[in-house]
Amino acid sequence: MDFYQGKVLRLDLSAGTATVEPLNMEWAEKYIGGKGLLLRYLWDEVPQGIDPWAPENPVILMTGPFAGTSVSTASRLVVGCKSPQTGILNDSYVGGSFAPEMKFAGYDAIIIVGESPEPVVVVIKDDVVEFVPAKPKYWGLTTSEIEAAMREDVDPNVKTLSIGPGGEKQILWACLSTDQYHKAGRGGHGALWGRKNLKAIAVRGTGTVTVGDAKAFLDDMYRIHSEYVLTEDNLWANEEGTPVLGQIMSDAGVIPTRNWSTGTFDQMEGINSDAFLKIRTKNRACYQCAIGCRQFHEVDGIAGEGPEYETIAICGANCGIGDIAALSRFNQECDELGLDTISSGAVVALAMDFTEQGIKDFGLRFGEVDSYVTAPRLIASGEGIGGDLALGARALAAKYGHPELAMEVKNMELPGYDPRGSFGMSLGYATSDRGGCHMRSYPIADEIVGGSLPPDTLEGKAMKIVWGNPAEGMIGENFSSIKFSGIWCDFWAITPDQIAQILKHAWKHEFTGDEVFQIGERVWNLGRLFNLREGVEPDDIPHKLYMEEGAHTTGASAGRAIGTETFKNALQEFYQIRGWDEHGVPSEAKLAEIGVDVRL
Amino acid sequence: MPHVMISSKKCTGCHMCELACSAYHEGAYRPSVARLFSECNPTTGATKGHTCLQTGCAKCQQACPNDAILTREITVTVRGEFAGKEKVGDTVKGYVLIVDEAACTNCGECYDVCPTGVIHEHPDREVAFKCDLCDGQPQCISFCQNPHVLAVDLKVDKKDRDLAQV
Numbered sequence: 122m123d124f125y126q127g128k129v130l131r132l133d134l135s136a137g138t139a140t141v142e143p144l145n146m147e148w149a150e151k152y153i154g155g156k157g158l159l160l161r162y163l164w165d166e167v168p169q170g171i172d173p174w175a176p177e178n179p180v181i182l183m184t185g186p187f188a189g190t191s192v193s194t195a196s197r198l199v200v201g202c203k204s205p206q207t208g209i210l211n212d213s214y215v216g217g218s219f220a221p222e223m224k225f226a227g228y229d230a231i232i233i234v235g236e237s238p239e240p241v242v243v244v245i246k247d248d249v250v251e252f253v254p255a256k257p258k259y260w261g262l263t264t265s266e267i268e269a270a271m272r273e274d275v276d277p278n279v280k281t282l283s284i285g286p287g288g289e290k291q292i293l294w295a296c297l298s299t300d301q302y303h304k305a306g307r308g309g310h311g312a313l314w315g316r317k318n319l320k321a322i323a324v325r326g327t328g329t330v331t332v333g334d335a336k337a338f339l340d341d342m343y344r345i346h347s348e349y350v351l352t353e354d355n356l357w358a359n360e361e362g363t364p365v366l367g368q369i370m371s372d373a374g375v376i377p378t379r380n381w382s383t384g385t386f387d388q389m390e391g392i393n394s395d396a397f398l399k400i401r402t403k404n405r406a407c408y409q410c411a412i413g414c415r416q417f418h419e420v421d422g423i424a425g426e427g428p429e430y431e432t433i434a435i436c437g438a439n440c441g442i443g444d445i446a447a448l449s450r451f452n453q454e455c456d457e458l459g460l461d462t463i464s465s466g467a468v469v470a471l472a473m474d475f476t477e478q479g480i481k482d483f484g485l486r487f488g489e490v491d492s493y494v495t496a497p498r499l500i501a502s503g504e505g506i507g508g509d510l511a512l513g514a515r516a517l518a519a520k521y522g523h524p525e526l527a528m529e530v531k532n533m534e535l536p537g538y539d540p541r542g543s544f545g546m547s548l549g550y551a552t553s554d555r556g557g558c559h560m561r562s563y564p565i566a567d568e569i570v571g572g573s574l575p576p577d578t579l580e581g582k583a584m585k586i587v588w589g590n591p592a593e594g595m596i597g598e599n600f601s602s603i604k605f606s607g608i609w610c611d612f613w614a615i616t617p618d619q620i621a622q623i624l625k626h627a628w629k630h631e632f633t634g635d636e637v638f639q640i641g642e643r644v645w646n647l648g649r650l651f652n653l654r655e656g657v658e659p660d661d662i663p664h665k666l667y668m669e670e671g672a673h674t675t676g677a678s679a680g681r682a683i684g685t686e687t688f689k690n691a692l693q694e695f696y697q698i699r700g701w702d703e704h705g706v707p708s709e710a711k712l713a714e715i716g717v718d719v720r721l
Numbered sequence: 722m723p724h725v726m727i728s729s730k731k732c733t734g735c736h737m738c739e740l741a742c743s744a745y746h747e748g749a750y751r752p753s754v755a756r757l758f759s760e761c762n763p764t765t766g767a768t769k770g771h772t773c774l775q776t777g778c779a780k781c782q783q784a785c786p787n788d789a790i791l792t793r794e795i796t797v798t799v800r801g802e803f804a805g806k807e808k809v810g811d812t813v814k815g816y817v818l819i820v821d822e823a824a825c826t827n828c829g830e831c832y833d834v835c836p837t838g839v840i841h842e843h844p845d846r847e848v849a850f851k852c853d854l855c856d857g858q859p860q861c862i863s864f865c866q867n868p869h870v871l872a873v874d875l876k877v878d879k880k881d882r883d884l885a886q887v
Contacts, residue, residue: 189740189750190740190744190750191737191740191741191744191750191864193737217763218736225750225751225752225753265764268763268764269764278753300763301763301764302763326753327751327753327754327844328751328753329747329749329750329751330749330750330751331749331750332744332749332750335744335745335747335748335749335750336744336745336748338744339741339744339745339860342864343800343801343863343864346864346866347801347866351866351867351868356867356868356869359867359869359870360869402766403766404733404869405733405734405761405766405768406733406734406735407735408735408736409735409736409737409740410733410735410737411735411737411864411866411867412867413733413735413867413869413870415733415766417766424765425764426766
């Protein structure tokens, strides 16, 4: 079938074998690709109740049907597993050029199972798959080093997905890297690769992705680019990129500051968009993206892409760091070591808080640059304080008797939006299917950036979390589920109607916006079933984020509190809208209505 | 003569030009068989465009022992914007170098002399393939429409402008 390659590559690391299987097209029709198809495969591939660290826990790389075509931004890859960090589903997305290269090599998906007896690199050149020993040459390399080595040793055009030293050490939030700065960042896929002794997958594809009548398709994509992609709604990402959010969030009392002790950062001017514009050197794009949001910077000899807003917030403001060079260095260290910046910044901020409060002296203090920039390397090596930091925020806070200071949901450290400044985020975090994440629903778009909904109430927000407001660029859970099945980038504010226009090319029949939404709802419910099957914690967030006593006393969101009852009522309202019972279990009627094909 | 150039400074490395090129010529997406390409280093972000300079270069034509590189008249009308539009105008007449597949023996002489590395053996047919400006509507330029980028550009050699009016 056009757009799909119809092939899944299964890599058994224990046996050192590679086999090709047909892609399940019935599942593809129901779940499209990306997130949806990944979750459907995880449902079957993850043995129920498996220890996430066990060799049998697979890691699945899934593309979308439009990777390797002119559909803008749809080059993203999703990586999925049962997360060693959270124990529930983890779908983590990464741009760059790896997914299109996989498609050109002939595969829609790669399923990685087992555990290699020795560290290994898997080299894929179209239909030839080789298992290459990673020692002594590749094991231990940083992410830029392993990519350069693969270009040198395999093919100048090879695309590499790899772990750095953090993944080799199985740090809980180690990530996967590709094109150097692109990370499947969250949930510890890198840790699992480290456990599986998998250093890298390097792929070179010279094949074809068919789309039917290519000239007609090009004409329609030209129209879609002109009308929907290269518009003011999206070009902000090219012009300023996510650093633009820093000052907005600080002014709104939303940016987590000094381990979530306030929502406005007094040194924001050091790391806001104006500061980054001064050190900007160029602007790059992911494969097949017309927007191009990748901002390169250079300061004090540190050159490279990023940091993005979440890093600015959690590794900057949340650590009391207003020094752009120190922040850039920390970001670069995490990139090279293959560590997620959000979780890294969160545990460093927690350790700073412990030091400042006299609970435990980690030698880290808010705003102190010298110790701060060394922290990622200590985490990845386990030296000194690194062993403690690598516990993650929840276990670290528990170890020293202050669980209330850990800002995480389902053991995933929270990103850069304080719900006390944007109430909707409380529900977004609580109901996110992979734990503390801002990429499932983004009420910030309506409460802070767009400004059409008041940020200091939860009234009507449950509906927005479920359905979003795509016309104004706000994703909700159902819509992000279909958008990330495409896989379209969040930075294209695509609408259900536009998705329908593109899906039509693949499935050769018309879709309505409502049908697009329903696919998303189907995907979201499938994820919920997976989490219930594997055992998910109750949907909640750190209590100080909604308790009256937890209100900020300083900053732009001072004095605001959601209230415990209000939060709990809104959560029940959310379950009702979803057709779930009071414990968040989907009803049979709902599952039948939206066509979910599995049951608990 | 009209030819395509990629500004290495402006190119974001999105490869949309290669995708569109291959879809137009191959009937499916296959950028490994694109007639132009941008070389990108992901770590430094450095990019370098490789395109055919057509008659302004013509080394392939000179090297061909079989006269298989033909000069053909062409009228180029770009769909959409490009950086040099004001200078070049909406429509450019001129010449383009194309491969006469009946005459080409795949001897490889042209592959060795091409200074930009954009004439190769086709992986499915034993003949050379190269940029033909998409019969006058270059798809690479049409798919580089970000107003802040416009890296893929239509150029005309000044010294050749007289020739265009022959």
